[in-house]
Amino acid sequence: MRAFVFPGQGSQSVGMGVAIADASAAAREVFQEVDEALGESLSRLMAQGPADELMLTQNAQPAIMANAIATLRMLEKDGGVRLAAKADYVAGHSLGEYSALCAAGSFDLPVTARLLRLRGLAMQAAVPVGExxxxxxxxxxxxxxxxxxxxxxxxxxxxxxxxxxxxxxxxxxxxxxxxxxxxxxxxxxxxxxxxxxxxxxxxxLPVSAPFHCSLMIDAAAAMEDALLDADIAAPQVPLFCNVDAVAIAERGAIRVALVAQVTGMVRWRETVLAMAAAGVTQVVEFGGKVLAPMVKRTVPDMEAISVVSPADVEALARAL
Missing domain, CATH: 3.30.70.250 (Malonyl-CoA ACP transacylase, ACP-binding)
Known part of the structure; x- marks a missing residue:
């Protein structure tokens, strides 16, 4: 069994997405769609910086998602791979849950981008800078x-x-x-x-707010309001969620989990163990090289692959 997984904040860097966009029209379409959803050229910021602006939570979160989904879309459209046919589960680290749900069809891409922009702004506003x-x-x-x-x-x-x-x-x-x-x-x-x-x-850590603790209560309230209005479809494959480290597929459970994870702990170690217990033997990380090493340190026998470059995508398409 296989899980597709998606990284969280901290995996952003100036230049992210450039190689994928150069190699794939499908990837370029992702970046264009995100730019249109946000009403600004996030793709230019990702490609050219400045780094301090990309690091802002409200930019980093949709940027990391866009890069991961662009990588996946290259695999799907150029490599002829369907997520539902090749993955049994999805999972993501913090904001990566939104990427995972977008990949699995629960959110469309514009909605995912706007939710992450709101999430970043709400998290930044929840605690005064420096506190x-x-x-x-x-x-x-x-x-x-x-x-x-x-x-x-x-x-x-x-x-x-x-x-x-x-x-x-x-x-x-x-x-x-x-x-x-x-x-x-x-x-x-x-x-x-x-x-x-x-x-x-x-x-x-060089972060601008104390994420995933009780100080984020106002941000959780903002996301609860936003998610009540969001159209959430049942995912093509279940999501192993951060807050409980269990697989969920029901729309109401997804909404509850996404609100709870704002103030709750990211139980990534437990998630990896739960995936292994469910029979997952291979984890494929899209758009980063952060989660795969954590997977290997948690379950050394599990195969963990990071897919970042066009060559990585092409090699994965041949292997699947």
Whole structure:
């Protein structure tokens, strides 16, 4: 069995999509359709930068989706491959769930682009710039990351009291990589405590908001309103969702999961284990080289392929 998977924020870079667009009219059509949906040339920003503008959450999210879907469309239209015939499941990391659902036919491309633009704006607006932060803890599992986050909050509260701080696991990526999110002061304390509590390394991430924690409650409300109005079709294949690491295909369940994932943890490690338990033996990542290594660190025997370049697409089409 096979799963097609789609990366999340952090996989963007200036120049993304250029090679795919040069090689495939189908890919160019994706970028044009996204530009028209957003009323601006996101494809030019992706191709030419500037990098700091591409890094903005409201740009990065639809850009990553567009790049992934363009890669998939090249496979489908130029390689003659149908997702429903070659994939048993889809999954995505955070915003990658929207890419996965677009790939599986639950959202059309313009709707996906507009939802991700709104999602990025809502996430940025939920917490004033400078108040939140995220950090990667390397060489620890989720239990150890929970302990580090708790110790950070406890130490600050013991020193100064005041309102409770948020410092929680945001992404359980694989057995050796966990991301925490919350108030900046608590995240910085966690980074300072991490090494003495068993982490190999801890580093603040260059993000503009504390994603996937309770501080995103206003963004979740905005997405709930938007998704109530969105036309969601049943996916061609089930989606393994972030918040529960279970396969879902019912439209109401998809809507609930997409709202919950704004404040909820991305359970990617558990998702990979659940896919393996369901019989998945091969994972194909479209538009990035982020998820495949996490898959291999979680289930070493699972085949994991990253499809980024036209040559990658052509090789996959021959193999499927």
């Amino acid at each position: 939140g932060a995220m950090a990667a803890l390397l060489g620890v599992d989720r239990d150890r990351a929970d302990a580090i986050a708790g110790a950070a909050v406890d130490s600050i509260m013991a020193e100064r009291g005041g309102a409770p701080l948020v410092c929680a696991v945001a992404n359980d990526n694989d057995p050796t990589q966990v991301v925490i999110s919350g108030h900046r002061v608590a995240i910085e304390r966690a980074v300072a405590l991490a090494k003495e509590m068993g982490a190999k390394r801890a580093l603040l």
